[in-house]
Amino acid sequence: MSKQHCNLYSPPPCILRLYLHCGRWEKTSLIKTPESRQEILKWNGWGYNDSKFIFNKKGQAEFTGKRYRLSGMVLPILKEWMEKTLGASLEHKITSRTSLNISDVPPSIVNEEFLQDLRATKISYSREAEDRVFRAHGHCLHEILVLREGMFKRIPDIVVWPDCHDDVVKIVELASKHNLCIIPFGGGTSVSSALECPADERRTIVSLDTSQMNRILWIDERNLTAHIEAGIIGQDLERQLGESGYCTGHEPDSMEFSSLGGWVATRASGMKKNIYGNIEDLVVHIKMVTPRGVIEKGCQVPRMSTGPDIHHFIMGSEGTLGVVTEVTIKIRPTPEYQKYGSVVFPNFERGVACLREIAKQRCAPASIRLVDNAQFQFGHALKPQVASIFTSFLDGLKKFYITKFKGFDPNELCVATLLFEGDREKVLQHEKQVYDIAAKFGGLAAGEDNGQRGYMLTFVIAYLRDLGLDYYVIGESFETSVPWDRVIDLCRNVKERIVRECKEKGVQFAPFSTCRVTQTYDAGACVYFYFAFNYRGISDPIHVYEQIETAAREEILANGGSLSHHHGVGKLRKQWMKESISDVGLGMLKSVKAYVDPNNIFGNRNLL
Numbered sequence: 001m002s003k004q005h006c007n008l009y010s011p012p013p014c015i016l017r018l019y020l021h022c023g024r025w026e027k028t029s030l031i032k033t034p035e036s037r038q039e040i041l042k043w044n045g046w047g048y049n050d051s052k053f054i055f056n057k058k059g060q061a062e063f064t065g066k067r068y069r070l071s072g073m074v075l076p077i078l079k080e081w082m083e084k085t086l087g088a089s090l091e092h093k094i095t096s097r098t099s100l101n102i103s104d105v106p107p108s109i110v111n112e113e114f115l116q117d118l119r120a121t122k123i124s125y126s127r128e129a130e131d132r133v134f135r136a137h138g139h140c141l142h143e144i145l146v147l148r149e150g151m152f153k154r155i156p157d158i159v160v161w162p163d164c165h166d167d168v169v170k171i172v173e174l175a176s177k178h179n180l181c182i183i184p185f186g187g188g189t190s191v192s193s194a195l196e197c198p199a200d201e202r203r204t205i206v207s208l209d210t211s212q213m214n215r216i217l218w219i220d221e222r223n224l225t226a227h228i229e230a231g232i233i234g235q236d237l238e239r240q241l242g243e244s245g246y247c248t249g250h251e252p253d254s255m256e257f258s259s260l261g262g263w264v265a266t267r268a269s270g271m272k273k274n275i276y277g278n279i280e281d282l283v284v285h286i287k288m289v290t291p292r293g294v295i296e297k298g299c300q301v302p303r304m305s306t307g308p309d310i311h312h313f314i315m316g317s318e319g320t321l322g323v324v325t326e327v328t329i330k331i332r333p334t335p336e337y338q339k340y341g342s343v344v345f346p347n348f349e350r351g352v353a354c355l356r357e358i359a360k361q362r363c364a365p366a367s368i369r370l371v372d373n374a375q376f377q378f379g380h381a382l383k384p385q386v387a388s389i390f391t392s393f394l395d396g397l398k399k400f401y402i403t404k405f406k407g408f409d410p411n412e413l414c415v416a417t418l419l420f421e422g423d424r425e426k427v428l429q430h431e432k433q434v435y436d437i438a439a440k441f442g443g444l445a446a447g448e449d450n451g452q453r454g455y456m457l458t459f460v461i462a463y464l465r466d467l468g469l470d471y472y473v474i475g476e477s478f479e480t481s482v483p484w485d486r487v488i489d490l491c492r493n494v495k496e497r498i499v500r501e502c503k504e505k506g507v508q509f510a511p512f513s514t515c516r517v518t519q520t521y522d523a524g525a526c527v528y529f530y531f532a533f534n535y536r537g538i539s540d541p542i543h544v545y546e547q548i549e550t551a552a553r554e555e556i557l558a559n560g561g562s563l564s565h566h567h568g569v570g571k572l573r574k575q576w577m578k579e580s581i582s583d584v585g586l587g588m589l590k591s592v593k594a595y596v597d598p599n600n601i602f603g604n605r606n607l608l
Contacts, residue, residue, distance in 0.1 A: 033211045033233070035124065035161050037188075038134050041257070043100060044147035045466040046139060053467035055079065055090055063463070069456050073384035081381035087509035087534045088471045096148035096469070104151040105129040110158050110204050114178040121170050124161040124212070131159045135183075135207040136197060138190030140572060141465070141476045142542050148469065154197040156183065156207035163212050164229070165325040168289045171208060172323065172601065176291050180204045181603040184319040186211075186259030187233055190266075191477075192570025194318055194606050201603060208323055210261055216240055219331070225284055225300070226331050230261030230324045246331040249276030249366075249421075252566070253458050261324040267316040269526065269566035271458070272366040273519055275421060278566075279315065282330045286314050290322030291601045300328055313592055318568055318606040321596045337427050340451030341365075341418035343435070343443040344402060348372045348414045349488055352517060352525075354441040355416070356484050359520040363433050367419040369454070372491070374514035375530065376415050382457060402444065415446065417454035468532060474545050475512075475532035478552070480561035483524040490559040491515045491527060497555040498531050501548045509534040519565070526565040570606045577607065 034040065042049055051065035053075075061078035065071045082088040108127040118125060126132075136155035137143040146152055162168045175182050181203045185195065197205050210231030217227045219241075226246070228237065234255030241247050250270040252258060262268070264286060269278045276282065287296040295310060314324065345351040351370045358364050371379065402408045418434065420427045435445055465475045482490050495513040502511040511533035519526040529552070535541035553573065557563065563573055563580040578586050590608055 033214055033231075033236075035126070035209070035211070036131060037211065038130055042466075043130070043134055044096065045144060046462045047257070051460075051463060053078075053463055059090060061467075063460060068460055070382075070384065070460050075382055076385055077381045077383060081378070082468075082471070082473070085378075085510075085512050086468075086473050086532060087536075088468070088473050090471070092472055092536060094470055094472060100130060100133060101151075102129045105133060106151070106153070106155055108132065108157045111178050111180075114174060114180065114204065117174050117177070118160070118171075121167070121174075123163070123167050123171065126159045127157070132156045132207070135159055135185045135188065135209060136195070138188060138193065138195045138570075139462075140191055140193050141474060141545060143193070143196065144465070145469070145542060152197065153199045154201060154205070156197060156205045158204065159185075159207045159209055161209050161212045165213075165287060165289070168208070168213075168323050168325050169294070171206070172289050172291060175206060175601050176599065178204070179599065180206050180601065182206045182208050182323070182601055183604045184261070184265070184323045184602070185209045186231065186262035186265070187254065187257045189254040189258045189262070190568070190570060191572075192266075192318075192564075192568045192606070193572040194266075194568060194570035194604060196571060196604075198603065198605050203603070210259060210323070210325075213325065217326070219244060219246065224331050225328050227285075227326060227328045228260055230259065230264065230327055232260050234258055234260070234263075241331060242334055245334055247334050248282060248329055248331055250279065250282055250329075253462070256459060260327055260329070264315055264324050264327060265318050266568035267566065269519060271369070271455075271518070272419065272421070274364040274368070275366045276332070277330075280312070283311060283315070283327060284330060285328035286311055286324060287326040288314050288322045288324045290596045291599065292596050295322070295596075316568065318570060319604050320593060320602050320606050320608065322602060335421040335423075337420075337422060337424035339420045339427055339431065340448045340455065341420065341431060341435075342446040342448075342450040342454065343416045343418070343438045344408065344446045345370075345414050345416070345438075345444075346406075346408050346442050347412045348491070350441045350443070351414045351416055352487050354438050354443055355517055355520050355525065356487075357437050357441070358434060359484075359522060359525075361433075361437070362522075363430065363437075364520055365418050365430060365434060366421040367455070368416055368434075368520060369516055369518050370414060370416045371454075371516040372414050372514055373412055374512065375516055376413070378512075378514065378530075379415075379454065379457060382460075406444065415450070415454075416443070417451045419451065419455060472534055472536045473532055474535050474541055475530065476545070476549065477528060477530045478549065479518070479526060479528045479565045479567055480556045480563075481521075481524055481526050481565040482556075482559070482561040486560045487517065487525055487527065490556065490561050493559050494529060494552055494555045498529075498548060498552050501551045502533050505544045505547060506538060507533050507535065507544065508537050527561070568606075571604075574607055 051067055053063055056062050061075040063070045132155050136152050160171055181201055185207050213229035213231035215229050219226045238247055249272050251272050252268050252270045263279045285300045420431055468475045498513040513531045515527055515529045517525050518528045538544055563576050
């Protein structure tokens, strides 16, 4: 269905390379994102269709495709690690569905009067089962398992693809007129059940897919800002800005697939936040369409003292108030120099103490992440057969030096990976400062290759869950933020709680329970947990998993951690919202919802 032209957003006076196209200013021409994203992405798993972990005919693990540095490589240690750590066996394999069974999909129920009005707008839409199922979920474990083995009770009835802000205004007006439910859909990477349709929702559910709103509308070189449509995907945003010599520096682990609007809606954080900040530090201006009308500030300035900041009602609202359509965001010149590094510490406690000192001195590199010993061993299991940048520092002389000469226990040591960015001379000075601090805590420099490899693995680890599910292994991750004085206790207690809960719930194999410190602040840090277990012999693994995850979250809260650092609340964690922000705080959010969206048009039921 054809797209209509949209009104022009007035650009500022000093802008870079603008072209008039389809009734608006654009920086460059774009490669169009397909409306049927299942053409390139998995419909029941993570990432690209052509990229996945498999066991080949020789029983060796390998990573398929050509998109990543790990692609096409054999991982000779992974099979042994899975057998030893999780009790997995190639003899016990589950075959999931390879394609969607259309007969399992709930029928599309759409008001005919609404359809007539929608057709008149010339906005593209679909009622096809594949399009609807693809937008019925995020990437929580239970959502993926449902796709592999069954079907959701409720999915969107129709998918619409607005082409610009004005299209969104028309869709929201129609939804209000016909009393429909809208669930915004950005990149679909949610891990909080935020995209699941409420099972008892009787109104027509509209999935509003922002993927066609993916243009950089203007770049202002004097103020170093860019005005961007909210549907743009992270990797596309950075690539297009890079063509003009700029970047946002915002790189969440999901940046290959998550959208700018999704970052705003969940209060996202990126791995390089030490230099560039979190999303709340980057945003200058937001435009959001609500059932009451459009919310935006009257000017684009760095700071205002005009009562509570309305941006903070929008950021973290998780699709409950409206649709973010356009964002003005800070940009910076692309750094001229980038250098990776790594440090090995004798134990996790020393590593955390080092990160605390670096934060105290405010000299953190663009990214610094500390993995515990279990996660270090896990990373070692992903070492490919070839050498070059993937060579592990536990090989050869380095292994002898670290474990024998220095006395590090291979079962206790942990590793921090580092990324420095900026002016070359300043980077080298910064690097020396960080390594000097690390040495005071017993840290040994472990080379650039290990740092680079650590960051490379960031983008492929998510693919491992699908492999695990093929062999009765359930895996998931969750995060929190915590004050510095509680980091060690929280990490230890949560990991021990997971092990204890698995045993009490009848899990026959020891679980994999691990953590890493991913972001640091003056007053605390973000901690990211991974856990997995072999569920052979358990009749209802999802129920057991949910019980264990709930216990882990309660342990986090009991140890002074937050409900979420950057994943958001969704429907998965909203039972703890009152405890997290107080009864009065929750009432304030409900009051905003009641005014902005009195008929609950944005009825995904997240947060509240």
